[in-house]
Amino acid sequence: MINDYYTGKTVLITGGAQGIGLGMVQAFADAGAKVILTDADEEAGKEAVERLQKEKKKVAFIRCDVSQEHEVIKLMEIAGVKYGKLDALINNAGIADPFTGNLQNMLLSEFDRMLAVNLRGPLLCAKYALPLLKAAEQPAILNITSTRAFMSEPDTFAYTASKGGLEALTHSLAVSLAEDKIRVNAIAPGWIETGEWQKKSEQYLPKHSKQDREQHPVGRVGKPEDIAAAALFLCSDQAGFITGQSIKIDGGMTIKMIYV
Numbered sequence: 001m002i003n004d005y006y007t008g009k010t011v012l013i014t015g016g017a018q019g020i021g022l023g024m025v026q027a028f029a030d031a032g033a034k035v036i037l038t039d040a041d042e043e044a045g046k047e048a049v050e051r052l053q054k055e056k057k058k059v060a061f062i063r064c065d066v067s068q069e070h071e072v073i074k075l076m077e078i079a080g081v082k083y084g085k086l087d088a089l090i091n092n093a094g095i096a097d098p099f100t101g102n103l104q105n106m107l108l109s110e111f112d113r114m115l116a117v118n119l120r121g122p123l124l125c126a127k128y129a130l131p132l133l134k135a136a137e138q139p140a141i142l143n144i145t146s147t148r149a150f151m152s153e154p155d156t157f158a159y160t161a162s163k164g165g166l167e168a169l170t171h172s173l174a175v176s177l178a179e180d181k182i183r184v185n186a187i188a189p190g191w192i193e194t195g196e197w198q199k200k201s202e203q204y205l206p207k208h209s210k211q212d213r214e215q216h217p218v219g220r221v222g223k224p225e226d227i228a229a230a231a232l233f234l235c236s237d238q239a240g241f242i243t244g245q246s247i248k249i250d251g252g253m254t255i256k257m258i259y260v
């Protein structure tokens with residue numbers, strides 16, 4: 001049973017204060033894990049942890065911008081002192097807006113920032129979490145990429161490149177860390193609605209048109225819970241024979257052939 005697996009386990013989720021990350025924090029905490037929720041947004045992090053602690057969940061917030069090496073080092077030091085090991089690292093933090101303007105007008109500083117957060121961030125977290133992951137019995141890393149790693153709308157160069165890079169980093173880490181018995185996988189989400197999972201000042205009630213829903217073969221837009229369910233599985237011993245893989249969770253959007 002997955003629910004039994006997480007009792008006594010420690011899971012670190014980056015970008016865990018809002019959106020898909022917060023959905024995963026909730027799911028892992030509900031499953032009995034001790035969760036370190038880390039995020040660059042202090043207001044959102046404190047708000048999330050306060051709510052979860054009222055529900056008696058074992059959740060702690062540590063502020064960290066994953067693109068900053070010294071902040072990631074500090075994060076893992078604190079995690080080490082507090083828990084001594086990490087059973088799972090979930091690299092979820094990301095700049096989620098994919099549009100950066102057309103090629104001529106796109107600012108290189110925006111491209112660099114996107115790669116620093118979405119690609120360098122997961123690498124830094126994996127690098128400095130390594131001693132803590134090695135201290136766990138069946139450690140796992142999970143990277144949250146995007147279906148945009150495999151297909152594009154126009155003018156999304158930075159985001160698409162960052163997520164394509166993270167897909168490649170997933171199999172590279174999986175092969176490199178195999179000797180440490182660390183499994184590394186990815187989830188590539190499609191359209192996931194996060195309106196109700198934002199901090200209070202930015203929450204909104206999602207409204208989806210019939211077309212929004214029906215362009216998905218499953219007939220609806222995704223929810224953070226859809227990603228969390230797969231994350232619970234991939235980081236558990238039930239996925240012990242799965243490494244270096246990426247699962248698209250997109251309601252079937254990427255398998256649909258379109259003729260106009």
Ligand SMILES: NC(=O)c1ccc[n+]([C@@H]2O[C@H](COP(=O)([O-])OP(=O)(O)OC[C@H]3O[C@@H](n4cnc5c(N)ncnc54)[C@H](O)[C@@H]3O)[C@@H](O)[C@H]2O)c1
Nearest residue numbers: 015018019020039040041065066093094096146189191192
């Ligand atoms: N929502 C979607 O439709 C969708 C689809 C595909 C992939 N994704 C990916 O899923 C992940 C979560 O997306 P979301 O939609 O929940 O976004 P979100 O904006 O709701 O949440 C992202 C969280 O990451 C935090 N964050 C941003 N930059 C950070 C940094 N430098 N250091 C630490 N924390 C930082 C934010 O403060 C925020 O709390 C992202 O990696 C995103 O690219 C989302």
